[in-house]
Amino acid sequence: MDVKSAPAIAVENLVKRYKTATAVDGISFQLASGTVTGLLGGNGAGKTTTIAMIIGLVTPTAGTVAVLGAQMPRQRYRVLHRMNFESPYVNMPMRLTVRQNLSVFAQLYAVPDEAARIASLAADLDLAEFLDRPAGKLSAGQKTRVSLAKSLLNKPDVLLLDEPTASLDPDTADWVRSHLERYRAETGATILLASHNMNEVERLCERVIIMKRGRVEDDDTPARLLARYSRETLEEVFLDVARGRDRQSEATR
Amino acid sequence: MNATGLEFSLNRVAAMVRRYWYLLISSWPRLLDLVYWPTVQMLMWGFLQVYVSQNSGYFANAAGVFIGAVLLWDILFRGQLGFSISFLEEMWARNLGNLMMSPLRPAEFIAALMVMSIVRLLIGMIPVTFLAIAFFGFNLWSMGLALVAFFINLILTSWAIGIFVAGLLLRNGMGAESMAWTIMFLFLPLTCVYYPVAVLPHWLQYVAWSLPPTYVFEGMRALLIDHVFRVDLMLEAFAFNVVLFGGAVFAFLKLLDSARTQGSLLQGAD
Numbered sequence: 001m002d003v004k005s006a007p008a009i010a011v012e013n014l015v016k017r018y019k020t021a022t023a024v025d026g027i028s029f030q031l032a033s034g035t036v037t038g039l040l041g042g043n044g045a046g047k048t049t050t051i052a053m054i055i056g057l058v059t060p061t062a063g064t065v066a067v068l069g070a071q072m073p074r075q076r077y078r079v080l081h082r083m084n085f086e087s088p089y090v091n092m093p094m095r096l097t098v099r100q101n102l103s104v105f106a107q108l109y110a111v112p113d114e115a116a117r118i119a120s121l122a123a124d125l126d127l128a129e130f131l132d133r134p135a136g137k138l139s140a141g142q143k144t145r146v147s148l149a150k151s152l153l154n155k156p157d158v159l160l161l162d163e164p165t166a167s168l169d170p171d172t173a174d175w176v177r178s179h180l181e182r183y184r185a186e187t188g189a190t191i192l193l194a195s196h197n198m199n200e201v202e203r204l205c206e207r208v209i210i211m212k213r214g215r216v217e218d219d220d221t222p223a224r225l226l227a228r229y230s231r232e233t234l235e236e237v238f239l240d241v242a243r244g245r246d247r248q249s250e251a252t253r
Numbered sequence: 254m255n256a257t258g259l260e261f262s263l264n265r266v267a268a269m270v271r272r273y274w275y276l277l278i279s280s281w282p283r284l285l286d287l288v289y290w291p292t293v294q295m296l297m298w299g300f301l302q303v304y305v306s307q308n309s310g311y312f313a314n315a316a317g318v319f320i321g322a323v324l325l326w327d328i329l330f331r332g333q334l335g336f337s338i339s340f341l342e343e344m345w346a347r348n349l350g351n352l353m354m355s356p357l358r359p360a361e362f363i364a365a366l367m368v369m370s371i372v373r374l375l376i377g378m379i380p381v382t383f384l385a386i387a388f389f390g391f392n393l394w395s396m397g398l399a400l401v402a403f404f405i406n407l408i409l410t411s412w413a414i415g416i417f418v419a420g421l422l423l424r425n426g427m428g429a430e431s432m433a434w435t436i437m438f439l440f441l442p443l444t445c446v447y448y449p450v451a452v453l454p455h456w457l458q459y460v461a462w463s464l465p466p467t468y469v470f471e472g473m474r475a476l477l478i479d480h481v482f483r484v485d486l487m488l489e490a491f492a493f494n495v496v497l498f499g500g501a502v503f504a505f506l507k508l509l510d511s512a513r514t515q516g517s518l519l520q521g522a523d
Contacts, residue, residue, distance in 0.1 A: 018516065052519050055354045059513040073513060077260065081356045089519050090350035093276065093342070100275045107268035108355045134279075150351070 006069055008033045008158055008190035009054060014063035016049050016214075023049040025214035026063070031190055031207075033157075036180075038201035039194040040234075041211035042242050047194040048089065050211070051160050054192070055085050067158055079158075081109060086151035087162035091143075094136030098127060098146050101135055102153065109154035121149040124179060140167035148176060155187060162194045173197075177204055198235040208234065210241050217241050261364075265357050269365030270372075273339050277373070287377035291327045295381050298323040299389045317391040318477050319447065324385065324393050325403055325473055326446045327378060329466055330437050332411030333418075335373035336366045337433035340419045344427060353518050359509060363502070366419070367412050374408075399476050402487040403469050409494040410465045411437075413501040420501075420508030426517055446470050465490040465497060 007030035016024040024046040031037050039047045052058040053065050056073035064071060070078040092101045099118060106114035122128045125145045130138060135146060144167050151159060164180070165173035177200060184191055195201050201208060202222050210218045210225075218225060218241060222234055229237045277283060302319035343349050352362065385391045393400060418436060421429040443457070444466040450458055461467045468490035472483045512518050 016516075023516075048519070049516065052516065057350060057353055057513065057518045058516045059510070077356065077358070080354060083354070085350075085354050087350065087519075089347070091347040092351070093272070093346040093348050095279045096272070096275050100272075104268050104272040104275075105351070105355070107271065108265055108352075108357055110262075110264060110356075 006033075007031055007066075008035075008068060009192065010064075010066040011050070011054070012064045012066075014050070014053060014065060015061045016046075016053060016058060017061045022214050024053070024060075027211070027214070027216045028063075029209055029216065029219060031192060033190050034184070034188040035207060036184055036191040036193065036205050038205035038208045039192060039211065040196075040198075040201060040208055040238055041194075044213075045211040046214040047211055048087070048162060051085070051087070051162055051192065051194060055083060055160055056080070081154060082157045083160070084109075084151040084154055084156040084158075085160045085162075086147045086164055088144075088166060089162065092135045092146055092150060095134055097132050097134055098138070099131045101146070102149060105150050106153050111153055117153060118149075121152060125149050125176075141169060141172055144168055145172070145176070148179075152183065155189075157187075157189055159183075159189050159191045161191065163196065164193065165195075165197060165200060173200070180204060198233060198238060202234050210238065212241055260358065261360055262356075262358075265361045266364045266368070269357070269362065270368050273342070273365065273369045274372070276342060277369075277376075284376065287331075287373055288380050291324075291331065291377050291381040292384060294323050294327065295320060295385055296388065299385065299391070303389065317389070318474060320385055320389055320391045321393065321396075321473050321477055322446050322470060324378070324382065325407060325469060326441070327381070328374065328404060328407045329411050329440065329444075331374050331377055332370050332408045333415045333437050334433075335370035336412055336415030337418050338373075339366050339369045340415070340422060341430065341433060344422060344430075349423075350519050359506065363416060363419075363505070366415065370412065370415065371408070396476065399472070399482045402482075402484075403473060406465055406469050406487060406490040406494055409491075409498055410440075413494065413497040414440075416498075416501040416505045420505035423505075423512040424508040424515070424517060440464060440466060443467070444470060449474060463493065465493040468493070 009031040011030070012028050014024055014027050015022070027050065039050065041047050049058060053060050054067060054072060056076035059073055066072065068079045068082060070076065096104070102118045102121070103114055106117060111117050118131075122131055125148060127145060127149060130142060135143065138146065144164070148164060151161070165176050168176060180191065181204065183189060193201070193204060206221060208220065208222055208225060209216055220228070225234065225237050226232065229240050231237050231240065298319045302317070343352060382393045385393060396403070414436060418429070418433050421432055443461050444464050445453065445461055450461050450467060450471060453461055468486040472486040475481050475483045475486070
């Protein structure tokens with residue numbers, strides 16, 4: 001396969017079964033390099049498990065995941081230094097200051113000139129005034145920004161974000177989205193974004209994958225999804241999918 | 254870049270040691286706690302030894318055998334605890350997901366935990382050894398080369414147990430936390446910390462002799478009572494430790510694989 005045309009992320013017939021439940025049920029998709037894709041779905045749709053398999057934290061029951069050409073989780077050490085991840089399911093150690101936390105992760109990712117990189121991220125994400133405060137003493141919004149800074153430390157080629165603006169006020173959330181847009185434009189990174197915020201997905205993503213009960217229910221650009229469901233917002237599309245309304249009958253009603 | 258799981262980076266080990274060091278110095282009660290219990294234990298056993306030696310000819314001739322035992326036991330117990338607590342810090346902080354998707358290799362993670370186990374042990378034990386000299390005239394450092402052999406064998410056992418417990422925590426989450434605090438107490442009666450192996454029932458002696466620390470505590474008694482350094486016991490302990498350490502690393506890797514399969518790396522704090 002031509003390396004340049006190879007997808008940044010390739011998911012093929014991916015399945016994850018636990019003892020009593022199937023979290024992901026045979027999904028397939030490919031994400032081209034430099035694209036931003038939204039992963040939508042209600043609670044329990046399988047979004048977090050899918051992301052966890054992409055970053056190698058969970059081993060698939062069946063199917064394959066390849067990131068930048070490396071099979072996950074078997075070949076994960078070929079690419080983990082080129083990826084990063086932000087999620088509400090993991091925290092930064094609370095008793096370390098923001099600067100200490102970022103320094104440790106910068107060293108783990110072998111970031112050159114870590115002090116300059118931390119200073120640059122602190123300026124970009126407005127962290128400078130609490131860099132020397134313990135992470136546990138920050139507000140939810142500040143913690144999210146620190147977690148985002150951690151995920152950008154190594155200038156990842158593949159960035160996976162789980163609800164990146166969930167606890168941010170509208171102004172800060174908008175600002176973070178602008179930062180992500182700028183980051184993608186500057187670096188050509190591939191971003192996969194799980195979110196419940198439809199405005200965010202409409203603004204950032206050129207493609208939307210909608211999951212329900214572990215399966216991909218729909219997969220297209222936001223504009224085509226709106227046209228297909230005859231809706232004006234992605235939120236309405238999401239509700240149609242979540243509530244099982246048939247898109248053809250909705251469209252012809 | 255070499256990208257196998259076998260690659261080892263001292264820089265990443267240093268990053269993790271740095272993280273645990275920041276954590277340790279951020280709380281003076283935690284630093285105090287490292288010294289508190291070893292001091293209390295040493296004082297209690299020291300005074301008991303003083304009392305017993307005044308009433309028993311055997312113990313009068315075996316000066317320091319209780320204090321020596323409690324100090325060596327603390328190397329074993331605190332070595333494992335130092336390893337396990339550093340690991341538990343990651344579970345309490347819900348930071349495992351961040352670490353496990355970073356380039357940090359399992360061997361580097363384990364190496365950092367081993368370094369911190371020694372750092373915590375030294376902070377806790379060095380002041381206590383000087384207190385033992387001040388209170389009871391017992392100088393652990395006078396054991397010289399024997400102390401080095403005792404220390405190496407005890408710390409190897411403590412790391413092996415710590416690695417196994419870390420695997421259980423990865424696989425079973427915080428449900429296995431109590432193992433980190435209590436597992437070493439199983440070794441207390443079986444490794445004959447305060448009495449000779451001959452005291453045990455015959456069948457239980459086979460179990461005792463399969464545990465490396467038993468050789469160390471027998472070796473300590475030989476040194477303090479008979480004034481003989483038993484090199485043979487230290488070599489046997491080391492051989493058992495190599496097997497135990499290898500088994501623990503194997504179990505850790507299997508439990509880590511199982512944790513990936515069960516999805517418990519994202520839910521470590523549950």
